[in-house]
Amino acid sequence: MSKVVLVTGASSGIGKAIATFLSEKGYKVYGTSRNPKNIEDFNFKLIALDVLNIETITTAIASIIKLEGKIDILVNNAGIGVTGPIEETPTDEMRNAFNTNFFGAIDVIKTVLPHMRKQKSGLIINTTSIAGYMGLPFRGIYSSSKGALELVTEAIRMEVKRYGIDLVNVAPGDFATDIISRRYHTPLFDDSVYKENYKANLDLMDAHVDTGKNPIEMAEKVYKIIHTKNPKIHYKVGGFLEKFSIVLKRILPDTWFEKLLMNHYKL
Structure with a gap:
């Protein structure tokens, strides 16, 4: 039987690339979107799931289990971007980012774990970010x-290893996706003390995405991880x-690394 894969946030970008690639490789793929549409554009089944709504998570996973009897692999990919000076970013937008990128991912994991434990096997791949290894200015949240x-x-991985379940992180760098259109941007306020630096960094972030790598590289990495007997905990996919x-953050004194970042971001 083909392995069953659930990919959250699969209607565009990295998630769509992963789901499409795995489907082409013969996996039975279920992708999710908050509002599935244009399903003729996909070679996998796209179902409704909003990581901010536990009922949709439960319903989606239950429907896959009913149809397939199992979920072998979860790719936790759904997420949103948020930019802005911490002082000027609405706290509600900060909470929304954490609810989507962190708590939403955890809710999907919590819902799929009992099924994987019952089948005594499973692989969960969380899409994180190279940005998650350091506090970047205007991208702190x-x-x-x-x-x-x-x-x-890391914590969940140790808790569930005895049940035959593996967890790994895959941290992408800049990829050419439509994340800009789905990112919350704190407005550029005319009277902001951060206006000049924030505007310059927004332009820099957008340029990095526009010239980013092809999302297929993330799909290929996920495919390789699936075929790795004892996967590592952390993977990075991006430019040199x-x-x-x-590596520099790990070996340099904190203030030296901070100065490198500030020079890069012209602060």
């Missing part, structure tokens, strides 16, 4: 939410400098 997901994955920045 996004960095924090993805960093939190990295750490909680993006991945090297994590």
Whole structure:
């Protein structure tokens, strides 16, 4: 029997690339979207699931179990971006980012774990971010939410290993997706003390996405992880400098690394 894969946030970008690639490789793929539409554009089944609504999570997973009898692999990919100076970003938008990127992912994990435990096997792959390894200026909430997901994955992994379940993180760098259109941008206030630096960094972030890597690289990495007998906990997918920045943060004094970031972001 084909392995059954659930990919959240699969209507566009990295999630769609992963779901499409795995479907082409013969997996039975269920992708999710808050509002599934244009399903003729997909070679996998797209079902409704909103990570902010536990009822939709429960319903979606129950429907897959009813149809397939199992879920072998969960790719926790749904997420949103948020930018802005911490001082000026609405706290409600911060909570929404954490509820989506962190608590939403956890709710999906909690709902699928009993089924994987029953079948004594399962693989959960969380899409995090290289930004989650460091606090980036004007992206602090996004960095924090993805960093939190990295750490909680480590904890859950140890808790469920005895039941034959593996958890891993895959942290992408900049990829050419439509994330800009789905990102919350704190407005550029005319009287803001951060206006000039924030505007310059918004332009820099958008340029990085526009020139980012092809999402197929994330799909290929996920496919490779699935075929790895004993996967690592953390994987990074991105350019050399993006991945090297994590190494630098680990080996350099904090203030030295901070200065490198501030020079890069012209602060």
